[in-house]
Amino acid sequence: MIEVINDKCDFCGVCVAVCPVDSIDLFEARIEIKQNCIDCMLCVWICPVETLAPIEKLQEVECETAMIV
C-alpha cells in the first residue's frame, strides 16, 4: 500500500494521471488511495514533491528513528 504524507501534498493530480488502476481520489484538499492499489510505484515516482511513499518504507524510517531514540 501507498501512504500519503498529506502535509506535503499540493493536490495537483499528477499521481492520479499516471495511476494505471484509478486508485487515487483527489478532492479539493485531500487525496485518498483506494484498496485496489497494485503497488506499482508510478505515483510515488512522479510526485514532484515526494508526497507518497510505500508503507514499508515509512515503517523502515519509523524503526530507524525508534532505534536512534
Added chain:
Amino acid sequence: MRDSYDCIVVGGGPGGAWAAKHAAENGVSVLLLEKDREVGIPVRCAEAVSEKGLKTVVEPQPRWISNIIEGFVIVSPDGREVAIDTGKERGYMLDRKIFDYDLVQMATMNGVEVMTKAYVYDLIKPNGTVEGVRVQHMGEHHDIRARIVIGADGVESRVGRWAGLRTNIKMKDMESCLQMTLSNIKVDPKYIYFYLGRDVAPGGYLWIFPKNERVANVGLGISGEYARYKSAKEYLKEFIGRHFPNAAVLYTVVGGVPCATTLKKIVADGLMLVGDAAHQVNPISGGGITTAMIAGKIAGGVAAKAIAEDDVSENRLSQYARDWHKAEGKNHERTYKIKQAVYKLTDEDLNKTADTILSVPLEKRTLANIFRTALFRHPSLILDVVKVFMTK
C-alpha cells in the same frame, strides 16, 4: 441548479470555460462544474503564451497581461547562452488567476450556469451511453443529467476513464513539474530563459519566465522516466540555490503536463474530452492554454449541433475529433516526433549545437535559420528531422 441540462462541462480551466461558452453561444443549456472553491485558483502554470496563439482564440485584455516577452534565450548544459530573435512575434506573461476567472465569466454572459465546490465523482451511464454526472456539493450528493458531458478536468482527468476511454499516459511523456515565483531577484524582463541538460532537467527543461525585472516564475519539468531517481523538487532546489540564493518564494506551483500526442479516442456516446484531459498539449513546450481553448471551442460547437440534431452518438461527436486533428492534433504528432529526437541528444550534442548556433549572427538567428545551420553542421539530426517530415 436544475436536475438536467443539455450539456455539462466538468472543469473550469480554459478548456472547460471555452467549451461551455461555445456550447451556450450555439443555443444549448450548459452547467459548468468546478471542484475548487473558486475558478482560476490555485494557478498551476508558468503563465506564458504566444501573442499570436492567444489571438486565435480570444482578444487579449490588458488586465490579463503582466509582461510582454520579446525573445528567448536557450542555455546549453555547459552554460552558453544562445539568444534567439523571434522577430515580430511576441509572448505574453498572463496573470492566470484573472485570465481563467474572466474566461468563465465570459461563458456566464452566454447563459452558462456555474457551480464551484462541485466535485464530480462518477458518470451516470446506464446503458453504456453517458447521460450525466454524479456530484458532491457541500456535503450533498446529486445526480445531474445531460445529453452530453464534456470532460475538461485537467491532467488528473478521470471522466474519460469512467466512460471507458483509455487515458493512460506513459511515464516518459508525463512531465513532473515544480515552479516557484521568486522575488528579490534581477532578470531581464524582455527575455524568457530555457535551460537544458541532464543535470538541470532530464527529459524536460527549466524555465525562467519574468513577470517584471524583480519577479519571475522559475520552474522545471522532468520526464517521469527520470523522476524515479530524483524528484523535481530536488532539481529545482539545487538550481535556485545556485542561481538565486537570496530569492524569496512568493508562490509554489506543483503539477504535471502530459507531453504526448492527443489520446486516440476523445469521444464516446454522450461524451467529449477537452484540454489536458485529452492530452491536447504541445509536446515540446508543454503549452496547453490556447490549445485547450481551441479544442473547447470546437467541442462546444459540435456539442450544440449534435444536441439540436438529437444525435449524441460517438459517431456524430467524432466530428470534434476530426476537426481538432485538422486544427492542432496533426501538428502535435509532428512536434512529438521532434521532441523524441531532441530528447535523444546528449549534453555533448546540445553543447555542440549551441556552438553552431552562436556562429550565426544574432540578427540572423531566426528559428528557420538555426534549423538550417544545425542540420548542415550535424547531419545526424537530418535523419531524425526527415523522419518527422516524411511521415506527416
